[in-house]
Structure formats: C-alpha cells, structure tokens
Amino acid sequence: MRIGVIGAGGVGGAFAARLQQAGHDVSIAARSWTADAIATDGVQLTGEFGSFTARFDAVSTVLPAGVELALLATKVHDAKLALTANRERLRGVPLVVMQNGLGGLDIAARVLGGAHELFGALTLFAVTNRGQGRIHVTAGGETFLGAGREAPSPSALAIAAELDRGLPTRAIENFRGAMWTKLLINHVNAIPAITGCSVQEVSADPALCRILTRSMRETIAVGRAIGVRFAPLGKLGVVDIRALEHLPLGLAMAVPRRLGASFGPVPNYASTLQSIRRGQQTEIDELNGRVAALGRQHGVPTPVNRMLTAFVHRVERTGEFLSPGVLSRLVER
Numbered sequence: 001m002r003i004g005v006i007g008a009g010g011v012g013g014a015f016a017a018r019l020q021q022a023g024h025d026v027s028i029a030a031r032s033w034t035a036d037a038i039a040t041d042g043v044q045l046t047g048e049f050g051s052f053t054a055r056f057d058a059v060s061t062v063l064p065a066g067v068e069l070a071l072l073a074t075k076v077h078d079a080k081l082a083l084t085a086n087r088e089r090l091r092g093v094p095l096v097v098m099q100n101g102l103g104g105l106d107i108a109a110r111v112l113g114g115a116h117e118l119f120g121a122l123t124l125f126a127v128t129n130r131g132q133g134r135i136h137v138t139a140g141g142e143t144f145l146g147a148g149r150e151a152p153s154p155s156a157l158a159i160a161a162e163l164d165r166g167l168p169t170r171a172i173e174n175f176r177g178a179m180w181t182k183l184l185i186n187h188v189n190a191i192p193a194i195t196g197c198s199v200q201e202v203s204a205d206p207a208l209c210r211i212l213t214r215s216m217r218e219t220i221a222v223g224r225a226i227g228v229r230f231a232p233l234g235k236l237g238v239v240d241i242r243a244l245e246h247l248p249l250g251l252a253m254a255v256p257r258r259l260g261a262s263f264g265p266v267p268n269y270a271s272t273l274q275s276i277r278r279g280q281q282t283e284i285d286e287l288n289g290r291v292a293a294l295g296r297q298h299g300v301p302t303p304v305n306r307m308l309t310a311f312v313h314r315v316e317r318t319g320e321f322l323s324p325g326v327l328s329r330l331v332e333r
C-alpha cells in the first residue's frame, strides 16, 4: 500500500520505518531540515522495535501524489499548518491522526472538511526523538485506532490491519472514551517536564505521585461532567479508573505507580519534556491545559491541572526545572 507519513518525529518515524520494512511503499512529508536529514541518512530506528535504518525514495515537505493512506504524526499545534500544506494530496485519502490530546481530529475535520474519512490512533509505545530521523523506542506498546463512539467500521478494521503489518495496531470501539483514557495516561507527561525526572521516577516518588494522582482525579471528574464513557486502554482498565476516582488518595496512588512502572526499566521522559529539551513548544495546552479549560467551562475545579500547565509553561520560558520538593510544596500548600 502507498502510505504517506506527515511528521517524521518519534511516532511518525517509528511507523514510517516499520511500515516500509514490512513492504509498504512509504513516503514522508517533514519540515525541510528533517526532510534533508532523512533523505540523506534515512530513519535510524533503535530500541524495542528493532534496530535498522529505513531509506525512503520520497521525502519532501509535502507528500507525493498517489498516496492511498496518510498518517499525521505532528504535534497537535503543528497539525493545521501540516494538513493545509498537504490538503491537495490528501483529497479522497483516508487520514489517521496519531496524536495525544482531544483536539487533533477536530483540527483535521476543519482543514479537510467534515466529510473527509478520518480516524484517530492512540499510541502506547514510548519513543524518544533524537532529531534528524534518529528514533529510539524506550518501551513497546500497541496502537489503537478508531473514530467516534461506535464499533469499528470495515475501513477502520482494514486500515488497522495494514498498520499492524508494521507495528501492533488494533481497531477499537468507543474511540472517544479511549481518547479520554489516553489523556489520563498522558498525565504522566507534565511532572517530568517540570522537574526533569523520568516518568518512572515521578510515579515511584510518593510526593510527586500524589500530585499526579490528584491531577488524574480532576480529569476523571471533568470527563464525568461532560458525559465521557472512559474506555479501557492498555494498562489502564475501567477498574483502575474507578479506583482512581473512588479510593482514598493514598490507595488510589497505586494506579499511577503501576502505570509508571509499566514503561519498563529504560527511563521514559515522555514527549512533553522531549519538546522542552529540543527547545520546541510543548503540547501541554492540549493535555492538562485542556482539562483546566474544560473544567472552567463545566464548573469542575481543576487547581492541580491549572498549576501543572502553568509550571510547564514556566519551564518552556526559562529552561529551569523545579526540584521535586519545591513542586510538591507549591502544589500542596
């Protein structure tokens, strides 16, 4: 199949390399400096999904004509520009939006039109983008594909099967509920971005894990106020979400502690801290920031998500991390 990947960073680069290796005809649209590096040296994949270099004939700032399926793997805030540049090439081509947060599919529908065939994909593997096509997968995990609230359509099943040839991918029902569960999982992103600690260090540290748990509880409350039906996703089952919601805080902390440990022994710094280290804008406004905005809209208090969002922006501006002790004093005072 002719597959076009827009945004060849961590997630896009890993999929591009593995799909090409599996025999698909993959082309890449990247920003010029990354496109130049990949055109010369290919995508160099290391870690959990194997170590090899994938070379691509078509690497440019826009996709070539003739693509049959497209994947969008930019950060959410880069989606509008990337899709606008590729709009002509995407006419009639199903698009899979591989992004965290809740907003990517809406942006794609606005740019490409509400009738465009759109799917979302939630990726549970953890990947470090070392720049210029060098991609290191620190923990394996499945990708879940879908759209809306219903059971997967025949085309969702067919697309998931094509992607599954490269990396483990499954079509699921209640994709909207799964997006919210992934948003909960991505609460592991903010504290590493504020402190410089890994996800595993945060979840193993009682004071930091307490903040993480509080932020997740706020998000469940916001989701409930909106009528979200959280779907089980990877290591976070419906029972875990109920435990997070209803158990006393000290006991509920077991859920994020397990979630952090599930990323395995290699430190996972998550995509938000990686953006800071590369001097790029983070997606925090689409993660904890989105929860805070929805909380305001629906009258649900979200003080921890508001603070975490503000602290990530502070680190973005200053480049200075807060120590775990200072962060917990500021949040818990």
Ligand SMILES: NC(=O)C1=CN([C@@H]2O[C@H](COP(=O)(O)OP(=O)(O)OC[C@H]3O[C@@H](n4cnc5c(N)ncnc54)[C@H](OP(=O)(O)O)[C@@H]3O)[C@@H](O)[C@H]2O)C=CC1
Pocket: 006, 007, 008, 009, 010, 011, 012, 029, 030, 031, 033, 034, 061, 073, 074, 075, 076, 078, 081, 082, 083, 085, 098, 099, 100, 101, 122, 123, 124, 125, 126, 127, 128, 129, 132, 270, 271, 283
């Ligand atoms: N990293 C992870 O472990 C995971 C990330 N995610 C989610 O996946 C999505 C992608 O994240 P991730 O791969 O980490 O991000 P990266 O920043 O590593 O990759 C994004 C890529 O998009 C490129 N890009 C930006 N604008 C354009 C454009 N206009 N045209 C073409 N390419 C463009 C960037 O280019 P440049 O190289 O120039 O910066 C970069 O290579 C995010 O929503 C993230 O939250 C989901 C699960 C796991």
Ligand SMILES: CC(C)(CO)C(=O)C(=O)O
Pocket: 100, 123, 124, 125, 126, 127, 185, 186, 188, 189, 268, 269, 270, 271, 272
């Ligand atoms: C799953 C996780 C937390 C992997 O690191 C991720 O989605 C991210 O880093 O944004």
